[in-house]
Amino acid sequence: MFLLRVMLPDRPGSLGAVATALGHAQADIHAVEIVERGAGYAVDDFMLTLPTHGRPDALFSACAGVPGVEVMWVSSYPDNWSLMGDTDVLEEMTTDPERAEEILLRAAPAAFHSTWALVTDRAGIVQASTPLAPAGLVLREAVFGSLRTPHVAVLPAGWAEGWGEHAVAVAPFRGSLNAIVLGRPGPEFRRSELVRLRHLAMLSDLRLPTP
Numbered sequence: 001m002f003l004l005r006v007m008l009p010d011r012p013g014s015l016g017a018v019a020t021a022l023g024h025a026q027a028d029i030h031a032v033e034i035v036e037r038g039a040g041y042a043v044d045d046f047m048l049t050l051p052t053h054g055r056p057d058a059l060f061s062a063c064a065g066v067p068g069v070e071v072m073w074v075s076s077y078p079d080n081w082s083l084m085g086d087t088d089v090l091e092e093m094t095t096d097p098e099r100a101e102e103i104l105l106r107a108a109p110a111a112f113h114s115t116w117a118l119v120t121d122r123a124g125i126v127q128a129s130t131p132l133a134p135a136g137l138v139l140r141e142a143v144f145g146s147l148r149t150p151h152v153a154v155l156p157a158g159w160a161e162g163w164g165e166h167a168v169a170v171a172p173f174r175g176s177l178n179a180i181v182l183g184r185p186g187p188e189f190r191r192s193e194l195v196r197l198r199h200l201a202m203l204s205d206l207r208l209p210t211p
Contacts, residue, residue, distance in 0.1 A: 025062035073187035100204040175205030
C-alpha cells in the first residue's frame with residue numbers, strides 16, 4: 001500500500017485526470033481523500049497499490065504528465081491500513097466518553113494517515129502509544145515544542161535513536177493534562193490536518209447528556 005499526496009489545480013476534471021494517469025501506471029486506487037483546499041488548488045491523498053514489480057517512481061512519472069499537478073510525497077504504508085473518517089472517530093468517542101483519549105489514539109493513524117501516535121503527559125512521559133511508535137521515548141520540549149499548544153513540526157534525523165526525519169502534529173486534550181502526538185516520515189502535516197486533530201482532541205471531554 002502506498003500513500004501518494006498531490007497538489008492539483010482546483011478545477012473540474014483535475015482529479016479525474018490524475019486518477020486516469022495513475023491507472024495507466026497500473027496503480028489500483030483504494031481511496032481518495034481531500035486533505036485541503038485553497039485559492040485555486042487542492043491537496044489530495046491517494047491510497048493505492050502497485051503490481052508486484054511496480055515501482056513508486058512510476059507514480060511520479062504518471063502525475064508529471066498531468067498539467068499543473070505536483071507530487072508532494074509518496075511512501076509505503078502497512079497493508080492493513082484502513083480508512084476512518086473524523087465522524088467515525090467522533091461517534092466512537094461520544095459512545096464511550098471515558099475512553100475517548102484511547103479511542104482517538106487507536107484511530108489516529110488511519111484517520112490522519114500517520115505511521116504512529118502516542119499520548120503523553122505535559123512532562124513528556126508517554127502514557128500510551130500505537131505499535132509503530134518509538135519505544136522508551138521522552139518528549140523533550142526543545143525537540144517537540146510545547147505540549148500545551150497545538151502545532152506541527154519537522155523533527156531532524158536522530159530525534160530518536162535510529163529514526164530519520166519525521167513530521168509530527170501535537171494537540172492537547174481538553175479536560176486532562178495529556179496531549180496526542182502523531183508522527184510519520186512524510187509528508188509534513190498541513191494546517192487543515194492540525195485543525196482536525198485539535199478539534200477531535202478538544203472533543204475528548206464530551207459527556208453524553210443525562211436522560
